[in-house]
Amino acid sequence: MKRTVFVVLIVASLLVSAVPVVGLTSNPDLRTVTPNPTLQPGGVNEVSFQLINDPDGPDDDVRTATSVRIRPRDTGPIDVETNELFVSELPDGVPADLTLQVDVPAGVSSGAYRIPLSLTYEYENGAGSAVERRTTEYVTVRVKPGPQFSVVDTDSTATVNGQGTLEVTMRNVGSTAARDSTVALSSSSPGVSLGAEQSTARFVDSWATGENRTFEFDTTLTETSRVGNYSLDAQVDFERPDGTAGSSPSITVPMRALPEMTFSVSEVESSLRVGETNTLSGTVTNTGPQPAENAVVVFEDPGPTVTPVETSVAVGSLDPGESAGFAFDVEVTSSAQAGPRQFDLGVNYWDQDDTARSSNALPTRVDVGPKSDEFDVQPVNGTFTAGSGGEFRLTVTNTREYPVSDISAKIYTDAPLSTSDDEAFVDRLDPGESREIVFQLSAGSDAAAKTYPVKMDFQYDDDDGDTVISDTYQIPVDVTVDANGGLPIVPIVVVAAVALLGGGYLYYRRQG
Structure with missing residues (x-):
């Protein structure tokens, strides 16, 4: 019996060892x-x-x-x-x-x-x-204990489509000082760049606990940027006092994009006239949002027929909302056309960062008047009898808005009119001032009774000292004929004189 049990156990053991062991899951x-x-x-x-x-x-x-x-x-x-x-x-x-x-x-x-x-x-x-x-x-x-950083304050002067400065003040709020720190600032917005790049950095050798540090970064905003708030990213790499290196997490730095600097032109007045040098004036206003230092109003290229004597006028510094007057002396050539014209004015200035800036063009519409005579010429005595002559008196008035000097007047005649003294001189005429000038004029004995033209021009110096030849004027002269139909007065006088001389000669001979 014992042998049988032993055999069964051996067989069972062999059977168990022959079955593969299944793994657990x-x-x-x-x-x-x-x-x-x-x-x-x-x-x-x-x-x-x-x-x-x-x-x-x-x-x-x-x-x-x-x-x-x-x-x-x-x-x-x-x-x-x-x-x-x-x-x-x-x-x-x-x-x-x-x-x-x-x-x-x-x-x-x-x-x-x-x-x-x-x-x-x-x-x-x-x-x-x-x-x-x-x-x-x-x-x-x-x-881990060590330096920690937070943004305390920011101040931005950058304007849309302009440049400026971003000031960032940061504080070490950690439990230890930082050494050899690098503050890296980056922009993920395509409309905001830091200088010419999208990132920049500043170095701090020692940064104590509780100490504030202020960093300045050049910023540029494109014309597609929008007014409002932007977020930049800052990170500080540093060394702890024990010599181990560390980096701060990403720190959000807010930046405000300011509106683009703008100016306006109001109260524009123009006395511009074809063929003259006159004045274009007005008022320029800084419509903000920042002061404009050492502002200069500039006259952009107006074209070939209009020439400003000076292309810029300094108006000084303008705070937001402040205005200043300006005036340009402008020459309009004789070939220009009268009528409405549009000129582009602009403002050059320095911003708060001492950076030179220029505003957009300020379209300015003015009227250019037609060409006018330099002088108004009116005859004092403009009637002569055929076969007679005498003084031809004219009143000359300066119609310009500036004085003229060294005025030489000259007349030109055609038959039956003639002149024995065709020039006159006036030393100076102020604006609106009149002076009488005299010439010698005769009408031929065969002249018909009607109005004849006498041509006249002037050579003078303008207010800039330039010598100018005026346009040609035509002055009407009326010629009349003796109403009695008798002999003309000049032949009668000659005949009478001959008769008197002849009678005197005969009397003298008889007395001798």
């Missing part, structure tokens, strides 16, 4: 690993971690977790900005690399913090059914 078991858990206070940190499906124990196989949803939650003073993460499947031993955005306030106490993760996932239970499971895991992070 475990359900998913998720956990987290954080390679670099250090956080820097004072901004948004990026926390990288791994989610691993790896249960503890000697099991040979682990079921794959699918449709894994991760919902982080805030913890203490740390604000988690990531709402949800998703992993489609998480097999055994293949970690999922994930990232959280967490906002760590400045001044947060150093130490370890656990960020809760609410996990929901599914898996096959081995019997053909899907099982959903919910659990909570944690990402452990650590706030």
Whole structure:
């Protein structure tokens, strides 16, 4: 009997050893690993971690977790900005690399913090059914003592379609000083650049706890930029007193884009006239938003027939809303056309950063008057009898808005009119002043009774000292004939004189 039992045991042992051993399979078991858990206070940190499906124990196989949803939650003073993460499947031993955005306030106490993760996932239970499971895991992070930075104040002078300066004041709010710090500022907006680039940096050798530092950055806004607030990103790389290196999280730096500098032209008055040099005047106003230092009103290219004597007029510094008058002396050539004209004025100025700027063109509409005579000429005595002559008196008036000098007047006659003295001179005529000038004029004895023209022009010096030849004037002269139809007076006088001389000669001979 004992031998039989022994044999049965041996057979059973052999049977067991002949059957292969079946491995055990475990359900998913998720956990987290954080390679670099250090956080820097004072901004948004990026926390990288791994989610691993790896249960503890000697099991040979682990079921794959699918449709894994991760919902982080805030913890203490740390604000988690990531709402949800998703992993489609998480097999055994293949970690999922994930990232959280967490906002760590400045001044947060150093130490370890656990960020809760609410996990929901599914898996096959081995019997053909899907099982959903919910659990909570944690990402452990650590706030290390050291320098911390926050933005205290910003001030921007940049205008749309212009340049300016962004002043950023930052404070070390951490528990230790920082050494050999580099403040890097960058812009992700295509409408905002820092100088000629999208990023720039400043260096600080020593930055004590509680100390403020102010940095200036050149900024440029394109014409497509909009008025309003922009956000730039700053980061501080530093060295702790113990020699270890660190970097701050991304720090938001606000910047205000100001409206484009604008000016307006009002109360525009023009005395411009074809063939004359006259005045274009008006008022320029700084419509903001910043002061314009050493402003100059400029007269842009007006074309070939209009020439400003000076192309710029200084009006001084203008605060927002402040106005100043300007005036240009402008020459309009004789070939110009009278009528409405549009000129482009502009303003050159210096901004608050001592940068030279120019405004957009300010279209200015004015009327150019038709050509006018330099002088008004009126005859004092303009009637002569055929066969007679005498003084031809004219009144000459300066119609210009400036004085003229060294005025030489000359007349030109055609038969039956003639002159024995065709020139007259006036030393000076002020605007609106009149003077009488005299010539000698005769009408031939055979002249018909009618009106004849006497041509006349002037040579004079204008108010700039330039010698000018005037246009030609035509002065009417009326010629009349003796109403009695008798002999003309000149032949009668000659005959009478001859008769008297002849009678005297005869009387003298008789007395002798």
